[in-house]
Amino acid sequence: MKNATRLTRLGRAHGERGLVNAPVERASTILAPSAAELYSAPPGRPHYGRVGLATQTGLREALCDLQGGRHCALTSSGLQANVLAVLSAVEAGGTVLAADCIYGPVRGFLLQTLKRFGVEVKFISSRTGADVEAHIDDTVQAILLESPGSLTMEIQDLEAVASIARKQGVTTIIDDTWSAGLTMKPLEIGIDLAAQALTKYVGGHSDVMLGAVVAGSERAARRLADTERMLGIFASPDDAFLALRGLRTxxxxxxxxxxxxxxxxxxxxxxxxxxxxxxxxxxxxxxxxxxxxxxxxxxxxxxxxxxxxxxxxxxxxxxxxxxxxxxxxxxxxxxxxxxxxxxxxxxxxxxxxxxxxxxxxxxxxxxxxxxxxxxxxxxxxxxx
Ligand SMILES: Cc1ncc(COP(=O)(O)O)c(C=O)c1O
Structure with a gap:
């Protein structure tokens, strides 16, 4: 199916009674049908609002489907998507290599917040490619890219970086907001995590703040889902609805x-x-x-x-x-x-x-x- 057709179909399965769109489901509490199910909800039955209901599930499925991902985390902003992706890939004592052109506030997070948790950052060329290998030592855990850089428009050699990183067990992350996960498919190129500000093209109407991280590899997906859960990351159903609506056009x-x-x-x-x-x-x-x-x-x-x-x-x-x-x-x-x-x-x-x-x-x-x-x-x- 071509993108235009897929975009009209993605994430709609959660509508009921013939509604074309997934409904906005707002809830914190979801009552258990019996005491026996309080601590053992069957797989697939949401037990609490934070895990996301029909609207968020529809959007997550749509973005996974569009990008060929295994897991999608929705975040309250594009900045938080980048932050979550990095946090899922690093631990104390590690180093992040970051393309110099990454979005300014993400740079601030790496330099100020992440450093406090014992993770170093080293900035490398905004046009990095095979040269990235020379920067990888035992401490490097993640490489953060953004293509094109959203001010100066450099594109990294995504294929070279992804393949070198994979051989060395380093997680690759890209901010692919410019392509909206539509005109470029980072996971197919071999990048592990694609972070995006849905605030931009997917929202499309300057009225929503939202982000997403889609994981390609199994390891990256597992770590992303764990970190998302531990941090209590949540995106509102109303915002997810606006993003799903934006996807159609x-x-x-x-x-x-x-x-x-x-x-x-x-x-x-x-x-x-x-x-x-x-x-x-x-x-x-x-x-x-x-x-x-x-x-x-x-x-x-x-x-x-x-x-x-x-x-x-x-x-x-x-x-x-x-x-x-x-x-x-x-x-x-x-x-x-x-x-x-x-x-x-x-x-x-x-x-x-x-x-x-x-x-x-x-x-x-x-x-x-x-x-x-x-x-x-x-x-x-x-x-x-
Ligand atoms: C490339 C890029 N990534 C991330 C963001 C952050 O998105 P948000 O404003 O939703 O936090 C922006 C915002 O301008 C951006 O330009």
């Missing part, structure tokens, strides 16, 4: 914003005000080969260098835009812009950039209108 929304994003990237490429474009689907991108190997299509998130002298001019450019909101996150129906420099942290070397690095999240508007908006904002800064 995920492919068409991604195709639309991906195609508009590419059109806008090409237009920006022709502008004198713009330097380098960071979009992996452009042949000029340094990791375009990797993109072509593993991704079946683009997302609508990319960055570009605005050739201006100072931040104040970049801010005037942003303020002149009418259709692009100024705000964090991405994957919603509405287009957004940020400038990136204040959140760029790199410690494993970086090519750097010129001008001010801007990131666009392209939504579902007509690309011609977005281009006209950008064009007008260029005129505004030229006039000053």
């Amino acid at each position: 995920l492919e068409m929304r991604m195709q639309k914003s991906g195609a508009s994003g590419l059109q806008i990237a090409h237009w920006l490429d022709s502008r004198d005000e713009v330097g380098k474009i960071y979009h992996p689907a452009l042949p000029s991108h340094r990791d375009h080969d990797r993109y072509q190997r593993w991704f079946s299509g683009p997302a609508g998130l990319f960055s570009f260098e605005l050739r201006v002298e100072d931040l104040a001019t970049a801010e005037r450019f942003m303020d002149a835009l009418e259709l692009f909101g100024i705000g964090y996150s991405w994957g919603g129906y509405e287009s957004l812009i940020i400038h990136c420099d204040p959140q760029l942290r790199r410690s494993a070397g970086d090519e750097g950039h010129t001008g001010i690095l801007m990131r666009l999240a392209i939504g579902l508007e007509a690309p011609e209108d977005l281009i006209a908006d950008l064009d007008r904002a260029f005129e505004v800064i030229a006039a000053n």
